[in-house]
Amino acid sequence: MSPDLLDWTAGAERLVFEACGGCGRVRYFRRPFCPACGSQAVEARIASGRGTVYAATTVVRAPSAELRAFAPYGIALVDAAEGFRFMAHAADGLRIGDPVATAFRTFGSRLVPFCQPAGDP
Numbered sequence: 001m002s003p004d005l006l007d008w009t010a011g012a013e014r015l016v017f018e019a020c021g022g023c024g025r026v027r028y029f030r031r032p033f034c035p036a037c038g039s040q041a042v043e044a045r046i047a048s049g050r051g052t053v054y055a056a057t058t059v060v061r062a063p064s065a066e067l068r069a070f071a072p073y074g075i076a077l078v079d080a081a082e083g084f085r086f087m088a089h090a091a092d093g094l095r096i097g098d099p100v101a102t103a104f105r106t107f108g109s110r111l112v113p114f115c116q117p118a119g120d121p
């Protein structure tokens with residue numbers, strides 16, 4: 001993995017996805033080869049953070065004691081403009097089909113993507 005393409009899981013404020021140079025498919029979870037066609041010509045790319053809400057929910061029971069203070073909080077699955085789906089923290093009130101943009105916030109001890117309604121371009 002190229003160090004300039006670290007993503008939010010490594011503390012960099014960006015979403016990174018992978019595109020296959022063989023078949024063109026994209027995916028969020030990066031691998032050293034394409035699971036669809038087997039090509040090793042995979043390329044990491046920085047996503048715009050723009051997308052559309054696929055699903056949204058509210059977490060009422062936090063998964064750890066550290067996060068209990070934050071509950072309830074929103075989580076969404078978002079279909080990115082680039083064609084992959086990702087999970088992110090989400091603003092209150094997001095609904096399926098809403099256009100969103102991604103910012104980054106500290107949540108507990110981690111940096112997380114945070115989707116909010118997309119403003120006018």
Ligand SMILES: [Zn+2]
Pocket residue numbers: 020021022023024025034035036037038039
């Ligand atoms: Zn492929």
